[in-house]
Amino acid sequence: MTTRPIDAIGEIADQIRESAETNEQLTRVADPIAKGLRDSGVMKLLAPANYGGLESHPREFAETVMKAASLDGSTGWVCGIVGVHPWQMAFADPKVQEEVWGEDDNTWIASPYAPTGIARPVDGGYIFNGRWQFSSGTDHCDWIFLGAMLGTPEGEMAMPPTMLHMILPRSDYTIVEDSWNVVGLKGTGSKDIIVKDAFVPSYRVMNGDHVIDGTAQIEAGMEKTLFKMPWSAMFPLGITSAVIGIAEGALAAHLDYQRNRIGASGVAIKDDPYNLFALGEAAAEIKSARMSLLANIDEIWDLVDAGKEVDFERRAAGRQQQIHSAWRAVMAVDQIFARSGGNALRMDQPLQRFWRDAHAGLNHAIHVPSTTWHAAALSSMGFEVPPNLASMI
Structure with a gap:
């Protein structure tokens, strides 16, 4: 290429x-x-x-x-x-x-990983059932990763809980049409998925806990830096990058919109110091969010590349920084959107779409700051972090 x-x-x-x-x-x-x-x-x-x-x-x-x-x-x-x-x-x-x-190395794979299915063990694999929301881009994918909980032979959740990542071909699941009716990120096609009594052979199953803690990569003998990176650095990266890119798109749309606009006071925006101050501050915030996210992934890469452990405290700090980058960018979008005038609300203006999409992006589970920031604070003080706070790290 x-x-x-x-x-x-x-x-x-x-x-x-x-x-x-x-x-x-x-x-x-x-x-x-x-x-x-x-x-x-x-x-x-x-x-x-x-x-x-x-x-x-x-x-x-x-x-x-x-x-x-x-x-x-x-x-x-x-x-x-x-x-x-x-x-x-x-x-x-x-x-x-x-x-x-094997036949097409450009085959796309969907998800989600939320463990809303049960995988009942049988000879050679599992019988799998469940329903999932938020399978982004799924119409264009031919395989899927789906989160599950390990079940008992009777179909109940096994204890202690074990999370699995099941890998299925398109023929083994159903995409629920008309299941994505939302206010933002409408074009992602993040539809529901249903699996009913699918047999999933053992080789198509990954231990989800091991994927997240890095054991799966070690067991697979991965030697390259890329594939030894922590899950908590890699999986959220694409999502937060999209949110920051959306904020950059909003900023560009705002600049185009404001360039020749006359404000409600009759003053051209280019001559309005209050609007220009907000615009300058928002641009700086969005750029800072971008640089923070990129610096964070660079730092983690350098640690892995040097053969050093990325311990829980560093992973938690990285997630804290990643989440903050997303919120910082979207809050900056709010500042410029609120100063764009009533016509920015019109559906033929791209700015309103970027604004809706940016806020929708914050609703993803990886952008919820509460538990992750709690865990990062505890970890930085040397305290043990409870499992319910560590689940996204």
């Missing part, structure tokens, strides 16, 4: 930008945009080289997601969610890797 994915996305920037309204109407990314993303190689950034992946630095992945999201929030969100799945597939069983990528 001679063109970097971020440059390839730049080449179709107008197409992505112009498709934003269509994506919302379809409640999924339009087919031509999905093809453009597929051709760009964005979903190969974190994929293993033996299946045509680029094995890029996570910073490049984050910057590429930001670029896409600055053009259309839903498109960037799908890049961030779907784009991280090849990273995990790289340390799954080689047999399932071949099933997913």
Whole structure:
């Protein structure tokens, strides 16, 4: 691949930008945009080289997601969610890797990981049932990671609880149409998924707890820095990058909108010091959020690359910084949107879409600050962190 994915996305920037309204109407990314993303190689950034992946630095992945999201929030969100799945597939069983990528190494994989299914053990694997929400980009994916709890032979949840990541082909699950009716990120197609009595062989199952704590990567013999990165650094990265990219898109739309606007007081915005102050401050906040997120992933990469442990305290601090970056960017968007006048509310103005998408992005579980910041504070003081606070770290 001679063109970097971020440059390839730049080449179709107008197409992505112009498709934003269509994506919302379809409640999924339009087919031509999905093809453009597929051709760009964005979903190969974190994929293993033996299946045509680029094995890029996570910073490049984050910057590429930001670029896409600055053009259309839903498109960037799908890049961030779907784009991280090849990273995990790289340390799954080689047999399932071949099933997913053997004939087409650009096959996309969906999720979600919320353990809302039960996997009942049987000979050679599991019988799997459940329903999941929020499967972003799922219409364009042919495989899926689904979270589950290990069940008993009778179908009850086994104790102590064990979380699993089940890997299924499209033929084994149902996408629930018309299940994504939302106010923001409407074009992501984050629909519900249903699985009923699917047999999942053992080699298509990963221990979710081991994925999160890094044991799965060790057991798979991963040696490259990329695939030894902590889950809590990699999985949230694409999501927060999308939110920051959306904020950058909002800033650009605001600049276009305000450039020739006359405010309610009759003063041109370019001559209004109060608006200009808010604009300057918001631009600085969004840029700072971007740099904070990128610096954080760089620091964690450098630790892993040097063979050092990324302990719980550092992982918690990283999640704290990542969440803060997202909130910082979205609060800055609020400051400029509130100063854009009533016409910014009109549905033919892109600014309102970026504003809605930015707030929708904060609703993802990884952006909820309470438990993670609590855990980070306790850890920084040397106290033991209860499991319920550590679950997202």
